[in-house]
Amino acid sequence: MKKNIVITASMSLGFLYIIAQxxxxxxxxxxxxxxxxxxxxxxxxxxxxxxxxxxxGGVPHMxxxxxxxxxxxxDEKKIIGIVLNGMTDRLPLDDExxxxxxxxxxxxxxxxxxxxxxxxxxxxxxxxxxxxxAEVKAVRTPKKSK
Amino acid sequence: xxxxxxxxxTFSIATIFCIANGGDxxxxxxxxxxxxxxxxxxxxxxxVGQARHIAVSSNGIFYVKSAKAINGxxxxxxxxxxxxxxxxxxxxxxNQGGTGVAIKNGYLYTSSxxxxxxxxxxxxxxxxxxxxxxxxxxxLINRREHxxxxxALDNVGNIYVNIGAYSNACQEHDRVKGSKGMKPCPxxxxxxxxxxxxADKQNQTYADGIxxxxxxxNIVGLDWNQETNSLFVMQHGRDQLFQNWPEYFDSTEGxxxxxxxxxxxxxxxxxxxxxxxxxxxxxxxxxAPEFGGDGKIEGGKEYQDxxxxxxxxxxxNGLLFYTGNQFPEKYKNGAFIAFHGSWNRAPLPQAGYxxxxxxxxxxKPTGDWEVFADGFSGKEVVISTRGAxxxxxxxxxxxxxxxxxxxxxxxTIYKISYTGK
Numbered sequence: 001m002k003k004n005i006v007i008t009a010s011m012s013l014g015f016l017y018i019i020a021q022x023x024x025x026x027x028x029x030x031x032x033x034x035x036x037x038x039x040x041x042x043x044x045x046x047x048x049x050x051x052x053x054x055x056x057g058g059v060p061h062m063x064x065x066x067x068x069x070x071x072x073x074x075d076e077k078k079i080i081g082i083v084l085n086g087m088t089d090r091l092p093l094d095d096e097x098x099x100x101x102x103x104x105x106x107x108x109x110x111x112x113x114x115x116x117x118x119x120x121x122x123x124x125x126x127x128x129x130x131x132x133x134a135e136v137k138a139v140r141t142p143k144k145s146k
Numbered sequence: 147x148x149x150x151x152x153x154x155x156t157f158s159i160a161t162i163f164c165i166a167n168g169g170d171x172x173x174x175x176x177x178x179x180x181x182x183x184x185x186x187x188x189x190x191x192x193x194v195g196q197a198r199h200i201a202v203s204s205n206g207i208f209y210v211k212s213a214k215a216i217n218g219x220x221x222x223x224x225x226x227x228x229x230x231x232x233x234x235x236x237x238x239x240x241n242q243g244g245t246g247v248a249i250k251n252g253y254l255y256t257s258s259x260x261x262x263x264x265x266x267x268x269x270x271x272x273x274x275x276x277x278x279x280x281x282x283x284x285x286l287i288n289r290r291e292h293x294x295x296x297x298a299l300d301n302v303g304n305i306y307v308n309i310g311a312y313s314n315a316c317q318e319h320d321r322v323k324g325s326k327g328m329k330p331c332p333x334x335x336x337x338x339x340x341x342x343x344x345a346d347k348q349n350q351t352y353a354d355g356i357x358x359x360x361x362x363x364n365i366v367g368l369d370w371n372q373e374t375n376s377l378f379v380m381q382h383g384r385d386q387l388f389q390n391w392p393e394y395f396d397s398t399e400g401x402x403x404x405x406x407x408x409x410x411x412x413x414x415x416x417x418x419x420x421x422x423x424x425x426x427x428x429x430x431x432x433x434a435p436e437f438g439g440d441g442k443i444e445g446g447k448e449y450q451d452x453x454x455x456x457x458x459x460x461x462x463n464g465l466l467f468y469t470g471n472q473f474p475e476k477y478k479n480g481a482f483i484a485f486h487g488s489w490n491r492a493p494l495p496q497a498g499y500x501x502x503x504x505x506x507x508x509x510k511p512t513g514d515w516e517v518f519a520d521g522f523s524g525k526e527v528v529i530s531t532r533g534a535x536x537x538x539x540x541x542x543x544x545x546x547x548x549x550x551x552x553x554x555x556x557x558t559i560y561k562i563s564y565t566g567k
Contacts, residue, residue, distance in 0.1 A: 045493070049492050049493065050386070050388075050389050050489075050490060050492050051489070051490075053489070053492060053529075053530040053531060053532070054492060054493070054529050054530050055529070055530040055532075055533075057530045057531070057532040057533070058531075058532065059489040059531045059532070060531065060532055060555065061213070062489065063489070065532070086319075086321075086322070088290065088320070090290050099290045099291050099292070099293065100290070100291055100321070101290060101291060101313075101314075101320045101321055102321070103319065103320065103321040103322040103323065103325075104319065104322055107323070
């Protein structure tokens with residue numbers, strides 16, 4: 001009896017998870033992108049500006065630009081991961097190498113990370129859709145696959 | 147709120163400067179540079195890769211090392227072919243980018259970010275076999291941060307190599323807010339100092355060299371002073387006092403501290419990184435916040451004091467003691483320093499992007515420093531580092547006593563001469 005409930009519950013959760021997963025890419029829901037961008041600007045000024053600069057231009061050879069960056073515009077998962085975990089790998093970004101290590105910013109909330117990335121994706125000449133709290137959460141605490 | 151206000155003030159100041167000065171330096175006079183009376187400048191060459199350091203032979207052969215290989219070449223050879231002052235690239239070789247270049251006793255020395263090489267010169271100071279250098283030193287630490295290997299040579303057969311610390315402040319987690327420092331700092335055994343090797347022995351590794359000086363975060367500009375017969379270096383001071391320790395430093399302190407320090411080194415010198423930083427306003431060594439400091443507690447007295455310290459984050463990339471006869475007497479044996487220009491001063495405007503002169507007498511600085519050549523950035527105010535048109539990096543003294551300044555942003559080589567007019 002108990003076992004059945006557990007199984008049913010697991011299956012239901014699994015089903016909900018599948019629904020959530022299949023629904024997510026279809027349409028992103030953000031409460032209010034303009035509000036998110038405004039909050040994100042404040043986060044940017046506090047956490048990002050010193051290295052990535054006032055215009056999102058970065059510092060040549062040291063800190064990569066966010067303006068026009070392929071990863072910023074096209075790879076939400078990667079940039080969420082970089083904000084959460086920092087970056088110390090020596091890998092080229094848009095064919096250039098950058099020397100400074102980026103610190104982990106995992107102390108920011110999912111909301112703050114969604115906001116700041118939404119701001120970055122809609123500033124400095126960038127134009128891309130919002131990053132949602134759910135997307136940040138999915139990268140921070142990935143669901144374990146059985 | 148405070149920050150917004152600060153940003154507004156910054157922008158307002160920038161706007162006022164732009165209006166007052168018509169925005170930019172006049173690019174038609176002296177190659178866009180602002181110089182003391184009696185000096186003139188030209189762009190001797192342009193687009194010479196990402197020109198880092200530069201060395202000149204007694205008969206006017208110029209060697210320039212590029213940070214990146216351009217079409218597979220990173221060491222450029224230039225010469226004034228018609229006496230106009232303009233330099234023409236006459237040869238190029240080596241596919242590994244780097245920073246260091248020096249000429250000594252019939253050899254050209256160059257460095258990549260891992261190794262140091264030398265090339266035999268002929269009696270015209272031309273490289274005899276550009277494709278077959280001797281590898282003098284190999285296997286030096288190269289981990290992203292501070293990986294350039296500047297070089298200088300003494301007069302008794304030694305070569306000095308900077309091995310920069312692959313860290314900002316030797317934190318457990320580099321550049322992470324509030325992350326503690328590691329004591330003892332494990333980086334210092336193989337980086338964060340100057341190593342001395344033999345100038346004529348091949349395939350030397352760490353085991354063959356000695357750690358000549360330690361506690362130096364990163365050195366790019368260095369020079370052997372012939373008057374004092376000793377090595378002088380300019381340290382790149384640590385970043386992010388404000389960003390990583392906002393409980394102890396405000397954004398203005400973070401922009402202006404620590405001082406960029408000039409040191410005279412001897413065997414065994416310890417300048418204190420990462421445990422201390424230098425507060426140039428208080429003229430004191432302070433305990434770094436990663437090691438229990440709070441901006442007020444002084445640091446270890448055992449560490450060497452700088453001879454002079456400049457405002458924070460200006461990034462000294464070139465150091466040259468002037469021994470020529472062309473410039474007025476006050477410049478003799480004094481130090482020129484090329485500042486690459488800052489990035490870690492935001493939200494304040496960025497600064498540097500100039501060449502400074504420090505007068506010396508009997509091997510010691512005699513007075514305050516002065517800006518010698520300004521205007522490399524092409525702007526009165528640089529808000530974002532990439533907005534600087536040119537960034538000074540290397541320095542050399544030509545055979546006629548002119549001063550040469552490289553720019554690693556656009557590969558410009560400036561020639562500055564004294565005419566007295």
